[in-house]
Amino acid sequence: MNKNDIVTVEITDIGVSGEGIGHVDGYTLFIKDAVIGDVVEAKVMKAKKNYGYARLMKVITPSEYRVEPKCAFARRCGGCQIQEMSYDRQLVFKDQKIRGNLERIGGFTKDQIDTVMQPVVGMEHPFGYRNKAQFPFGADKEGNPITGFYAGRTHDIIANTDCALGVEKNKEILEIILQYMRENKIKSYDEKTGKGLIRHVLIRYGFKTKEIMVCLVVNGKRLPKAERLIEKLIQIEGMTSITISPNTRRDNVIMGDSYEILWGQGYITDYIGNVKYQISPLSFYQVNPVQTEKLYRLALEYADLKGDETVWDLYCGIGTISLFLAQKAKQVYGVEIVPQAIDDAKENAKINAIDNAEFFVGKAEEVLPEYYAEYEREHNGKTAHADVIVVDPPRKGCDETLLETIVKMQPEKVVYVSCDSATLARDLKYLCANGYEIRMCRGVDQFPQSVHVETVVLLSHKKADSYIHIDVEFGEGEGKIPVDSIAKRAEAYKPKEKVTYKMIKEYIEAKYGFKVHTAYIAEVKRNLGLPMYDAPNAVEELKQPRKHPTPEKVEAIKDALRYFAVI
DSSP, X not given: OOTTOEXXXXXXXXXXXXXXXXXXXXXXXXXXXXXXXXXXEEXXXXXXXXXXXXXXEEEEEOOTTBOOOSSTTTTTBSSOSSTTBOHHHHHHHHHHHHHXXXXXXXXXXXXXXXXXXXXXXXXXXXSSOOSEEEEEEEEOTTSOEEEEEEBTTSOXXXXXXXXXXXXXXXXXXXXXXXXXXXXXXXXXXXXXXXXXXXXXXXXXEOTTTOOEEXXXXXXXXXXXXXXXXXXXXXXXXXXXXXXXXXXXXXXXXOSOXXXXXXEEOSOEEEEETTEEEEEOTTOOOOSOHHHHHHHHHHXXXXXXXXXXXXXXXXXXXXXXXXXXXXXXXXXXXXXXXXXXXXXXXXXXXXXXXXXXXXXXXXXXXXXXXXXXXXXXXXXXTXXXXXXXXXXXXXXXXXXXXXXXXXXXXXXXXXXXXXXXXXXXXXXXXXXXXXXXXXXXXXXXXXXXXXXXXXXXXXXXXXXOSOOOOOOOOBSSSTTOBOHHHHHHHHHHTOOOOOOOHHHHHHHHHHHHXXXXXXXXXXXXXXXXXXXXXXXXXXXXXXXXXXXXXXXXXXXXXXXXXXXXXXX
């Protein structure tokens, strides 16, 4: 197979990123926008020894699962990866994605997975579900301001004010802002030069309260002639908060560190179930409120609280899950690294008259171990205990130090809410090797039309069903177990030497003559679904947009991983 070859391919599988997978004479091709069951014509864009990547040229025979995308920009935009796939088939894909990661990364058997898996929770109306949208601003070839979304894997803006995943109000708001910029000659921010004013616009919408927030992220400290924009925006029914967030950094972080109120108040409110939340421009709040309520009710169902439990909610954000739990528990402790989020969590507890929830600022992987150690010191060696621990970490999953502390605290139940089933599988493998077992697992489709899926897992302590007593005698002779044979078996099961990033880098430099950044190794490991506990710089705030490793370096890293038997 060579680059630029035109081939006819039947799509027989789906990759984890939603790409179609087909074979031509045993050669594997990955084809974006192709649906399982399609027969397509594709052009080979990149050809490796055993596999390649191809561009979909035309669909010869459409699959029974292929549908017409609702958005004209679906193929180009990076927001929707599988909009051309029927929604029922999307749910099957997401179920298979969770199962595949549990088996491949977690090491669980198909029988184990079948025993605990429940059907993915889908949406009745899988469009127009996002209560939050962040729109980057740029300029067209004539220099006119545009906004929309980035094309896949680029920072090229596709001009579009009418996203099918967002609420209808977004289009009206964006058109007003673009008109204001044109009339007042206000420039969009240019990533390359660092000049221009308007970087992004954040829009939040309360699905139950109908309140609207608009926050303009600006490359400066003020918004010229702001009153002209405000005058138009406040005519929109439901407008509640208009703010700016100064951000003069040259990086990919969207929001600034603070915000300034231009009109109204600095927040909107909304409900999940019967709990009211106050949401600022900097708050983390789930973007799909309809599915979030289902997600939290599932987490609450798994926790099965009776009213006398102590619960820890790690990575608690603005207290969304914590306050749900507090209604059923004796005491809830929430931990979150973002100070503003903890301020919001405390305010949300006050708004809802919840007095059995306490919140701490800090990294979960630091706060919980410190609490555990301090408790042990102050109570003469007695260990801290939690009845239930809930974790809802970012995509990188839980730090191993945190998992170690969870195991030490021996909660009866761990409820793991995950936005990345690959790191979930890795963490479940650790917990299940240290005294826990999976009782239930279920996906929740928070992001229809995309490849992402949330997963909720209930773990509990392993308990023996029965016990037997066996007398064992060691030594030489009939009926005895030789000590030498035990030593040999122990040597066979001796853990392998830990493969470090330094070892991988040294191997590559010695064999290939070039160096690779730690972040490149982390990226390749992440793409392969490998454990990321020890990945320094895997997630960091960047001063410049990060470049991705070249194909040559990717292959060198994979070679090193094979050499050290990591893959």
